[in-house]
Each structure stands twice: as C-alpha cells, then as structure tokens.
Amino acid sequence: MQDTLSGALSFAGGYGVFEADPDLTREAFILSETTRGSALVSARIAHLARELDVPATVLTAGAVAAIEPDMRMTIAGGVHFPRDARLVPARLMSALQEQTRRIGVHLRHGTEVHGFRLNGSRIGGVETSDGVIGADEFVLCAGIWSSQLARRLGLSLPMQAGKGYSLTVEKPAATMRTCAILSEARAAVTPMGSALRFGGTMEITAIDETVERARVRGLVKSIGTYFPDVTREVLADATIRTGLRPCSPDGLPYVGRFARYANLSAATGHAMMGVSLAPITGTLIAELLSGERTTLPIAALSPDRYARSRGAATPQAAIAT
DSSP: OHHHHHHHHTTTTSSGGGTTOGGGSBOOEEEEESSGGGHHHHHHHHHHHHHTTOOOEEEEHHHHHHHOTTSOOOOSEEEEETTOBOOOHHHHHHHHHHHHHHTTOOOOTTOOEEEEEEETTEEEEEEETTEEEEOSOEEEOOGGGHHHHHHHTTOOOOOEEEEEEEEEEESOSSOOSSEEEETTTTEEEEEETTEEEEEEEEEEESSOOOOOHHHHHHHHHHHHHHOTTSOHHHHTTOEEEEEEEEEOTTSOOEEEEOSSOTTEEEEEOOGGGHHHHHHHHHHHHHHHHTTOOOSSOOGGGOTTTTOOSSOOOOOSSEEEO
16 A cells, blocks of 8 residues: 555655656756845855755856856846756646556546545545545645635644745746746746746735735836846736645644544645645655654644644534444
8 A cells, every 4th residue: 555655645755757858857946146245145055055965056147147148137146056956837737647647546626525424533535526535544635725624624724825926928038047046036937848937925815816916016026126138018918827825833834644533634734845845745644644654753743733722623514424
C-alpha cells in the first residue's frame, strides 16, 4: 500500500517525473533589488543559502543584465540561484492528472461535498453530489475550503485566505529567460512559454476571489519600478487572475491525523508554498496512511493544535451509521 500511496501522493520524492519537459525543470532564479541598501540583505540571503548547501551568488546589475539581456531593468543587483526552478501551473496539473490516472487514481471533477457518514470514531463515507464515496482513509486537502469541511465534522482548523494576484502578458515584446522575485515589491515574474506572468500581493480576506483594482494598480506600479519598459499600456491587456492561499495562524501547514477520527488526516494550509511542499507532504501522508514512521517529525504540524479546549463542537451534516 505504501508504494501505491507514495506514487499517487509524492511522485517518488518530487517532480522528477517531469524532468524531460523544459517548462517543468530547473531554471536559474534571481532575487532582484532596486536600492543599494538592499544589497546587504541580499548578501545575507546568499550567505544563509550557502550554509544550507544551496548555491547562491550575489550579482551586480551588470551581471544580471548579462543573464537577462532582453529585459531592461532598474536594479542595483541580485542573487542568482542556479538550482531553483519554475513551472507552468496548467501543464503541471495536466501532467499530474495523467500520472495519477496511470497508476489507478479515480479523479472526480466538479464533485461537491455535502456531508459525512460517521461510524463512531471513524468516517464511513463522504456524501457528495456524485453519491456516497466510501474509503478506508480520508485526507482533508481542500485548500482554504478545508476549514469549512472541518467545521462540518466539529473540528477547528483555522485558516485565513491570503489573496494573490497575477498579470499574464501574452507574447510580450521583451521577456525574461529566468524567473525572479522582486524583493522589495514582494512580487515575482515568471516566463511561461510565450507568456510572461507577474504575481504578488497578500490580501487577507474571506473566501472571495473578486478583483480589487487598487491591488492591481499597486502591482502594476511595482512592476514598472523594476522594468521601465513594462508600462501600464503593456499591462493593460494582461489577463488578471486571483488565487486564495490557505494561511494558518502560525504559518505552518496542517499535516497529520486528527485525534477525533481514526481515519481522517489533514494536508492543507501551505500558504504560498503549496507547489514547493507538495512532494514532501505527499510522502508524509503516504507514510502515515501506511502505518510507517514519517520521514520527518510532524508534531508541530498537527491539525489539532488549535482544537477547542472546552469540548468539541457537534458535527454538522453528518449521518451516524
């Protein structure tokens, strides 16, 4: 069972299955800054990275320009991470679906969860728009919507949505060869095939994916500070998207079993690190569900760490069997 779960949830320790795809493999990564005062911070980041055996080199503005000759930048320098990586989210999801189906996973798209069937301290099944789904083990991994599902089971899994925005420009006149984080702007730029995507902001909100124009204007202004040729006119036709990051109170994800239900685990709350932490999370969940000792200690990630101290709430929309 463990081998099957590892294949389905962790893909043998990472995204190595996609190494043959140039859009899903390693690329250089640059952390850019616009002021010389940030150079000390960049040097510190590079020093800490090297202490962890992560190659990192502090670059001057001229050295950055040599790596990125097509994009004019107004920066003081940056940090080069040759072992970092980038990917195209849509292609990643397509590849994940293909790989999971190949090993026997049944994906049910557009299926809503209406409630749960309980059998004492175990979950017997999930009531969905596609009927009752039974299983030996259940994993709560619904992103920001995990909190709502947990409440139906009388569980406390506090999270706040951190809304992020992205602007995608199709076929820009100039593009990046590598991805970059714009340190002071708290934004990022990523080449995606023939497109260039800018992303950023952290708007603490409810479950609300509407576009706040003030946030978009702030992101556009930040982009122009680093890339003077990426003007408001260039970004006027960009595709705007929002996404809700599941943020826990302490910034740590929820990974592990719930004490209340013997066959329910959590794998959610990864905030901005979902893609990066997905492989190790899958490995840990596979080990838990297989009765194996986990690769890493996960007590600090317990989904019960914010459990109510004065008794548990009554499960909602649950049917006892």
